[in-house]
Every structure is written in C-alpha cells, then in structure tokens.
Amino acid sequence: MEDYASRPLDTLNAARNKNVMVDMKNGYRYTGKLIAFDIHVNVVLNDAEEFQNGEAKRKLGTVFIRGDTITIINTA
Amino acid sequence: MEDYASRPLDTLNAARNKNVMVDMKNGYRYTGKLIAFDIHVNVVLNDAEEFQNGEAKRKLGTVFIRGDTITIINTA
Amino acid sequence: MEDYASRPLDTLNAARNKNVMVDMKNGYRYTGKLIAFDIHVNVVLNDAEEFQNGEAKRKLGTVFIRGDTITIINTA
Amino acid sequence: MEDYASRPLDTLNAARNKNVMVDMKNGYRYTGKLIAFDIHVNVVLNDAEEFQNGEAKRKLGTVFIRGDTITIINTA
Amino acid sequence: MEDYASRPLDTLNAARNKNVMVDMKNGYRYTGKLIAFDIHVNVVLNDAEEFQNGEAKRKLGTVFIRGDTITIINTA
Amino acid sequence: MEDYASRPLDTLNAARNKNVMVDMKNGYRYTGKLIAFDIHVNVVLNDAEEFQNGEAKRKLGTVFIRGDTITIINTA
Amino acid sequence: MEDYASRPLDTLNAARNKNVMVDMKNGYRYTGKLIAFDIHVNVVLNDAEEFQNGEAKRKLGTVFIRGDTITIINTA
Numbered sequence: 001m002e003d004y005a006s007r008p009l010d011t012l013n014a015a016r017n018k019n020v021m022v023d024m025k026n027g028y029r030y031t032g033k034l035i036a037f038d039i040h041v042n043v044v045l046n047d048a049e050e051f052q053n054g055e056a057k058r059k060l061g062t063v064f065i066r067g068d069t070i071t072i073i074n075t076a
Numbered sequence: 077m078e079d080y081a082s083r084p085l086d087t088l089n090a091a092r093n094k095n096v097m098v099d100m101k102n103g104y105r106y107t108g109k110l111i112a113f114d115i116h117v118n119v120v121l122n123d124a125e126e127f128q129n130g131e132a133k134r135k136l137g138t139v140f141i142r143g144d145t146i147t148i149i150n151t152a
Numbered sequence: 153m154e155d156y157a158s159r160p161l162d163t164l165n166a167a168r169n170k171n172v173m174v175d176m177k178n179g180y181r182y183t184g185k186l187i188a189f190d191i192h193v194n195v196v197l198n199d200a201e202e203f204q205n206g207e208a209k210r211k212l213g214t215v216f217i218r219g220d221t222i223t224i225i226n227t228a
Numbered sequence: 229m230e231d232y233a234s235r236p237l238d239t240l241n242a243a244r245n246k247n248v249m250v251d252m253k254n255g256y257r258y259t260g261k262l263i264a265f266d267i268h269v270n271v272v273l274n275d276a277e278e279f280q281n282g283e284a285k286r287k288l289g290t291v292f293i294r295g296d297t298i299t300i301i302n303t304a
Numbered sequence: 305m306e307d308y309a310s311r312p313l314d315t316l317n318a319a320r321n322k323n324v325m326v327d328m329k330n331g332y333r334y335t336g337k338l339i340a341f342d343i344h345v346n347v348v349l350n351d352a353e354e355f356q357n358g359e360a361k362r363k364l365g366t367v368f369i370r371g372d373t374i375t376i377i378n379t380a
Numbered sequence: 381m382e383d384y385a386s387r388p389l390d391t392l393n394a395a396r397n398k399n400v401m402v403d404m405k406n407g408y409r410y411t412g413k414l415i416a417f418d419i420h421v422n423v424v425l426n427d428a429e430e431f432q433n434g435e436a437k438r439k440l441g442t443v444f445i446r447g448d449t450i451t452i453i454n455t456a
Numbered sequence: 457m458e459d460y461a462s463r464p465l466d467t468l469n470a471a472r473n474k475n476v477m478v479d480m481k482n483g484y485r486y487t488g489k490l491i492a493f494d495i496h497v498n499v500v501l502n503d504a505e506e507f508q509n510g511e512a513k514r515k516l517g518t519v520f521i522r523g524d525t526i527t528i529i530n531t532a
Contacts, residue, residue, distance in 0.1 A: 006092070006111070006112045006113075007112055007114055008112045008113060008114050008118040008119060008120045008140055009114075009118075010112065011111070011112060011120045011138060011140050012140060016462070024527065025102065025145070026481065026527060028527070030528070035462070035467070036462045036463055036464045036466065036467060037462075037464060038463055038464050038465075041118070041140075041142055042464040042465075042497070043464060044464045044467045060528075060530050061530065061531070061532040062467060062530070062531045062532045063528050063529070063530050063531070064464055064467050064468060064497075064528060064529040064530075064531060065527070065528050066497055066523070066524075066526050066527060066528070066529075067142070068142075068144065068524065069481070069526075069527045069528075070142050070145075071100065071102060071104070071141070071142060071145045072106070072136075072139050072140060072141050072142070072145075073139070073140040073142075074136050074137065074138070074139050074140075075137070075138045075139070075140060076137040076138045082168070082187070082188045082189075083188055083190055084188045084189060084190050084194040084195060084196045084216055085190075085194075086188065087187070087188060087196045087214060087216050088216060101178065101221070117194070117216075117218055143218070144218075144220065146218050146221075147176065147178060147180070147217070147218060147221045148182070148212075148215050148216060148217050148218070148221075149215070149216040149218075150212050150213065150214070150215050150216075151213070151214045151215070151216060152213040152214045158244070158263070158264045158265075159264055159266055160264045160265060160266050160270040160271060160272045160292055161266075161270075162264065163263070163264060163272045163290060163292050164292060177254065177297070193270070193292075193294055219294070220296065222294050222297075223252065223254060223256070223293070223294060223297045224258070224288075224291050224292060224293050224294070224297075225291070225292040225294075226288050226289065226290070226291050226292075227289070227290045227291070227292060228289040228290045234320070234339070234340045234341075235340055235342055236340045236341060236342050236346040236347060236348045236368055237342075237346075238340065239339070239340060239348045239366060239368050240368060253330065253373070269346070269368075269370055295370070296372065298370050298373075299328065299330060299332075299369070299370060299373045300334070300364075300367050300368060300369050300370070300373075301367070301368040301370075302364050302365065302366070302367050302368075303365070303366045303367070303368060304365040304366045310396070310415070310416045310417075311416055311418055312416045312417060312418050312422040312423060312424045312444055313418075313422075314416065315415070315416060315424045315442060315444050316444060329406065329449070345422070345444075345446055371446070372448065374446050374449075375404065375406060375408070375445070375446060375449045376410070376440075376443050376444060376445050376446070376449075377443070377444040377446075378440050378441065378442070378443050378444075379441070379442045379443070379444060380441040380442045386472070386491070386492045386493075387492055387494055388492045388493060388494050388498040388499060388500045388520055389494075389498075390492065391491070391492060391500045391518060391520050392520060405482065405525070421498070421520075421522055447522070448522075448524065450522050450525075451480065451482060451484070451521070451522060451525045452486070452516075452519050452520060452521050452522070452525075453519070453520040453522075454516050454517065454518070454519050454520075455517070455518045455519070455520060456517040456518045
C-alpha cells in the first residue's frame with residue numbers, strides 16, 4: 001500500500017555519495033559527502049567540515065553523527 | 077473498531093504533495109511540499125524554506141526533518 | 153480485570169469532535185476540535201488557534217501536534 | 229516471586245477516585261480526582277485545578293496529563 | 305552466568321521498607337520509606353518529605369516518583 | 381563474529397569491585413566501588429562519595445545511579 | 457539489498473584500536489583509542505584524555521562514554 005518513494009529514509013538513500021548539510025540541536029552544522037545512515041538517522045559523512053554560527057571551524061575527515069542530535073539534513 | 081479516519085498520520089497522508097508548515101522545538105519553521113513522512117514523524121519537504129522569528133532565512137530545496145525536533149505540522 | 157473506563161486514552165476518545173485545549177512544553181497553547189489521536193498522544197485539531205502567553209497568535213486550520221511536546225489536554 | 233503490593237502502579241490504583249496532587253517538570257501542579265492512568269503514567273484528573281508557584285490559576289474540569297511531564301504524584 | 309547479587313535493582317529490593325533518599329533532576333530531594341519500585345525506577349515512598357536546597361518543604365505521606373526524573377537513590 | 385572483548389559493558393564488568401568515577405549530566409560526580417550495573421547503565425556504588433565542582437560534598441554509603449543521568453564512567 | 461559498507465556502525469568498527477575524538481552534548485571532548493562500542497553508541501576509549509573548551513583537563517585511562525551524551529565521533 002505504502003509506496004517506496006514516500007518514505008523519508010528514501011530521500012537520504014538517494015543522497016548517498018552526494019554532499020549534504022546536517023544541522024544540529026546544539027547549533028553546529030556539518031557538511032560532507034553522505035556515506036552511511038541508519039533508521040536512527042545516525043549518519044556518516046566523508047570530507048566533513050564543521051561550522052558554528054555560519055563560520056567554518058574544523059575539517060574533520062570522516063565523522064559519525066549521532067541521530068538524536070540532528071534537526072535537519074539538507075540533501076539538495 | 078478504530079476507524080481509519082481517526083489516526084493522526086492520516087492527516088499527514090492527506091497532505092502529501094501539498095504545502096505544509098513545520099514548527100520546530102528550536103523555534104525554526106520550515107515550509108514546503110510534503111513528500112514523505114513515517115511513524116516517527118520524520119518528514120521530507122521539497123522546495124523548502126527556513127524561517128527564524130518569522131523571517132525567511134534560506135531556500136533549502138529538499139530537506140529531511142527529524143521527527144523528534146518537530147512540535148506541530150500545519151497542513152491546511 | 154482493568155476496566156475500559158479507566159484508561160487515559162478513553163478520555164481523549166470521549167472528546168473526539170469536541171473542542172479541547174492543548175498545552176505545550178514550550179508554553180504555546182492550541183485550541184480546536186479534536187479529530188484524531190494515537191497512543192503516542194499525537195493529536196490532530198481542526199479549526200485550530202495558537203496562543204502564546206494567553207494571546208491569540210494565529211488561526212491554523214488543521215494542525216498535527218507531536219505528542220512528546222504536549223503537557224496537558226483539557227477536554228472539558 | 230514479586231508480590232503484587234510492591235509495584236508503584238498499585239499505589240496509583242489504590243488512589244483511583246481519590247484526590248491527588250500531580251507535580252510537573254515545568255513547575256505546574258494539578259490537583260483533582262484520579263480517574264485513570266496507564267503504564268506511561270499518563271493520568272486523567274476530574275475537577276482539576278492548575279497551580280503555578282503555589283497560586284491557583286485555573287479550574288480545568290477534566291484534564292489528560294502526559295506522563296513524561298510528571299515528576300511526582302502525591303496520593304495521600 | 306550473571307549472578308543475582310550483581311544487578312542494580314537488587315540494591316533497591318534490599319532497601320524495601322527502609323528509609324531512602326531520592327535526588328531529582330530538578331534539584332528536589334525526597335526522603336521516606338521505600339515501598340515499591342519497578343524496572344523504570346518509578347518508586348513509591350511512604351512518610352515522604354520533600355526538600356529543596358537542603359530545606360524541608362513539605363510532608364507528603366505517600367508519593368509516587370516517576371523514574372525518569374530521578375538521578376540517584378541513596379539506600380544506606 | 382562480534383567478539384566478546386569488544387563490548388562496552390565488558391569494560392564495566394571488568395571494573396566490578398573496583399573504584400570508579402561516575403560523571404553526571406548535572407555536573408555532579410560520584411566515586412565508589414562498582415557493585416552492580418545493567419544494560420541501561422544503571423549502576424550501584426558502595427562507599428560512595430559525592431562531588432560538586434571538584435569538592436567533596438557527602439559520603440553516601442550505597443548509591444543507585446540512574447543510567448540516563450550519566451555521561452562517563454572512568455574505570456581506571 | 458542494503459550493502460554492509462553503508463551502515464554508520466561500520467565506520468566505528470573500522471576505527472577500532474585507532475584514535476578517535478568524541479564530542480559531547482555538554483561541550484566536553486574525549487580523545488583516545490576506540491576499544492569498544494555498541495548499537496546505543498556507548499563507547500569505550502583507552503588512553504583517554506578530557507578536554508573542555510579546547511583545553512586538556514584530565515588524563516583518564518579507560519573511560520566508558522554513554523551513547524546518548526555523544527554528538528559526533530571523528531574517526532579520521
């Protein structure tokens with residue numbers, strides 16, 4: 001009944017290996033290539049960069065982000 | 077016993093492909109076309125726009141919003 | 153053993169299609185006709201209105217309210 | 229092994245149809261007759277009254293209180 | 305393999321009908337005789353007393369304390 | 381596949397009957413001998429002592445600490 | 457369908473016995489060798505060091521970090 005295209009995680013799946021922007025509850029933002037995610041919305045980014053208040057703070061390489069700290073993921 | 081029309085997610089289902097307004101615990105608001113949602117109230121909007129304190133801040137394209145950060149979804 | 157009349161959700165069920173007042177953790181209040189609810193206490197109101205600090209702020213039509221943001225629902 | 233009298237919800241059960249005092253994480257207090265509760269500690273009070281900082285604020289009739297907003301229930 | 309004496313709830317079980325001190329996330333403290341507890345660490349105290357900032361505030365009789373508001377229980 | 385030595389709770393198990401330091405979300409710290417823990421990371425310490433801002437505040441004897449209030453456990 | 461390389465915990469698995477940096481919701485940071493983790497993202501670090509506001513505060517030896525306090529784990 002529920003068609004595949006209608007699930008939120010499909011949107012993340014379509015963004016694999018593409019650049020995304022992850023906004024956090026603590027106001028930080030991470031950008032990078034989306035390598036992995038799971039149903040808890042834990043995500044892994046490659047070539048990640050950390051921003052605070054719009055300013056680049058650190059280059060991070062590979063970063064695991066715990067899902068419950070995320071507010072939005074901008075995929076395109 | 078419980079008839080279909082009485083479930084909250086039915087309201088979201090009826091709003092698919094329509095414009096909705098999503099208010100967040102952190103005071104942000106996102107508007108856009110509702111593309112997908114799940115039982116955790118994770119949602120995906122297309123043609124999304126971000127507002128803070130009533131002011132438009134960014135155009136976001138496609139955005140995945142984690143359900144536990146949402147307070148209300150205004151569907152009509 | 154547990155008789156039907158003793159469950160909290162029965163109180164919400166008895167309030168379907170009646171006006172209720174929903175108070176939120178963030179201090180907002182929503183009034184409207186209770187259309188739907190589920191075990192997570194997600195609710196949908198029709199003809200909803202939003203209040204902050206006792207002042208009417210917006211008329212919202214149909215609104216989905218995420219259960220984990222609710223403190224009380226005043227049904228009568 | 230675990231005897232019935234030793235479960236916290238038994239205390240709530242013994243308080244059905246009696247007056248209780250419910251203290252909330254946000255500092256509010258509700259008093260009223262305990263009509264219903266469930267394992268999430270969602271409760272329903274009749275003839276409820278709302279207090280803030282020790283002052284009576286509103287008479288509420290029937291009120292559904294979401295369990296995760298409660299700190300203590302004083303039953304006697 | 306896991307021996308009985310090594311589980312945290314055994315410590316609470318050994319404290320039944322003895323005086324305990326319950327510290328809360330909101331800074332309150334409750335003392336009283338431990339009557340009941342469950343796996344969520346919901347507890348019931350008899351002859352309970354409420355303290356704030358080290359000062360006795362109220363005598364409460366029987367009090368149900370929701371587990372997720374508790375930080376520590378001092379049993380001896 | 382997953383070998384036993386690689387699970388975080390094994391670290392706690394190896395620390396049984398040894399002195400540990402438990403840091404809390406509210407800034408408190410408890411030291412004592414680790415007597416028990418479970419999968420929720422609820423722990424029990426004997427000969428416990430409470431610290432706030434680095435200062436010893438109380439000797440507590442046996443203390444049950446609710447897992448969801450803990451940030452780290454320093455085992456060695 | 458879902459291939460193994462696409463899960464976030466695989467990234468943590470690949471980082472076993474390597475140095476990682478763990479950022480916390482309370483602003484603390486822990487560095488050390490990743491010894492263990494589980495599906496709750498509880499982790500254990502050896503040769504751990506604690507930082508606050510970019511300053512080294514303590515050397516901790518072995519530290520168990522509760523998953524729900526973590527925001528990101530920087531693995532490379």
